[in-house]
Amino acid sequence: MRQVQIDRFGTADELQVREVEVPQPGPGEVLVRVQAAGTNPIDYKMRDGSSGAVKGVTADDFPLVLGREAAGIVETLGEGVTRVGVADQVFGVLPFGRLVPGCYSEYVIFPEGSLSVAPAGVEVTTLAGLALAGSTAWVAVHEQAKVQAGEKVLVHGGAGGVGQLVVQLCRDAGAEVWATASTANQDRLRDLGATAVDYTTTDFREVVPLVDVVIDSVYFNTFVESLDQLVEGGRIVVLPTLADTSPAVERGIEVHIPAIHPMPDEMAQLAGLVADGRVSLEVSQVLPLDQVAEAHRRLETGHTRGKIVLDLR
Numbered sequence: 001m002r003q004v005q006i007d008r009f010g011t012a013d014e015l016q017v018r019e020v021e022v023p024q025p026g027p028g029e030v031l032v033r034v035q036a037a038g039t040n041p042i043d044y045k046m047r048d049g050s051s052g053a054v055k056g057v058t059a060d061d062f063p064l065v066l067g068r069e070a071a072g073i074v075e076t077l078g079e080g081v082t083r084v085g086v087a088d089q090v091f092g093v094l095p096f097g098r099l100v101p102g103c104y105s106e107y108v109i110f111p112e113g114s115l116s117v118a119p120a121g122v123e124v125t126t127l128a129g130l131a132l133a134g135s136t137a138w139v140a141v142h143e144q145a146k147v148q149a150g151e152k153v154l155v156h157g158g159a160g161g162v163g164q165l166v167v168q169l170c171r172d173a174g175a176e177v178w179a180t181a182s183t184a185n186q187d188r189l190r191d192l193g194a195t196a197v198d199y200t201t202t203d204f205r206e207v208v209p210l211v212d213v214v215i216d217s218v219y220f221n222t223f224v225e226s227l228d229q230l231v232e233g234g235r236i237v238v239l240p241t242l243a244d245t246s247p248a249v250e251r252g253i254e255v256h257i258p259a260i261h262p263m264p265d266e267m268a269q270l271a272g273l274v275a276d277g278r279v280s281l282e283v284s285q286v287l288p289l290d291q292v293a294e295a296h297r298r299l300e301t302g303h304t305r306g307k308i309v310l311d312l313r
């Protein structure tokens with residue numbers, strides 16, 4: 001099978017497509033034939049060595065296989081697997097905190113608890129990009145900020161992979177949403193039901209009222225600036241894992257960084273919302289596996305819209 005590997009931390013030039021053996025699943029594991037793999041900022045941060053997810057990695061751990069999420073067809077079941085069956089259409093995000101081989105690969109092994117069976121009628125490229133951004137948005141909106149109907153929410157980076165889902169989950173919860181993006185993405189924010197704020201022309205503090213919740217997927221030039229935008233007792237969730245939350249902590253403001261965990265039932269529910277047309281995940285670019293370096297270069301600009309997905313079919 002084809003697989004993308006890196007032999008050391010570095011630029012996108014380190015990504016190498018190679019032929020390797022198909023792995024076999026152990027107990028509780030599932031071998032998935034990958035049809036499409038989602039890409040995420042964590043992929044290039046793991047590639048260049050800056051992500052906390054590769055802290056402690058030594059030369060002996062290479063080659064590494066990046067890519068944390070995928071959609072595909074169940075090929076083989078390991079011993080004791082009951083949640084999914086052979087030939088099921090599944091999608092999922094690999095567990096963090098373990099350096100398991102990633103999803104830039106024609107076959108990948110998932111723990112069964114990290115996979116959801118997909119509903120009919122959702123594009124496989126959409127499924128591939130749903131699990132990581134979806135889990136993050138779900139944790140941020142429902143588990144950490146606990147957004148309630150009638151609350152006001154400000155979302156920084158509303159046009160990004162996570163941001164678009166955060167806006168929609170907040171709207172689905174009955175909140176009123178303001179979201180920031182550049183000029184080109186204002187239409188998308190409005191389509192998602194947010195009041196759009198163009199950060200290239202407007203200081204959000206001048207047009208957004210005090211809010212109950214800020215969900216910040218940007219951090220630089222937004223996090224500290226947002227603390228004065230919260231009502232008394234407001235909450236802020238900041239996405240980048242290495243964000244310094246001390247300015248909020250020092251002021252006694254409730255602050256969270258999402259740590260995603262397997263939530264196959266919630267992700268199946270989210271895919272159901274996509275199938276019903278109540279939530280949309282924008283896949284702005286689909287690239288073949290051998291253009292993975294191009295996907296990383298685009299992600300590194302910090303200005304991709306929705307998701308970039310690799311097609312392995």
Ligand SMILES: NC(=O)c1ccc[n+]([C@@H]2O[C@H](COP(=O)([O-])OP(=O)(O)OC[C@H]3O[C@@H](n4cnc5c(N)ncnc54)[C@H](OP(=O)(O)O)[C@@H]3O)[C@@H](O)[C@H]2O)c1
Nearest residue numbers: 041136157159160161162181182185217239240258303304
């Ligand atoms: N803690 C976790 O578990 C977790 C999970 C997932 C992601 N993350 C982190 O969360 C961040 C976002 O992830 P993502 O996948 O959504 O990234 P992404 O899709 O690459 O987000 C890019 C978006 O950010 C917007 N943006 C850039 N600068 C902005 C600014 N100054 N103000 C407002 N919007 C701005 C861009 O919109 P414009 O092009 O319009 O500027 C673009 O649409 C990344 O740092 C990622 O590593 C953390």
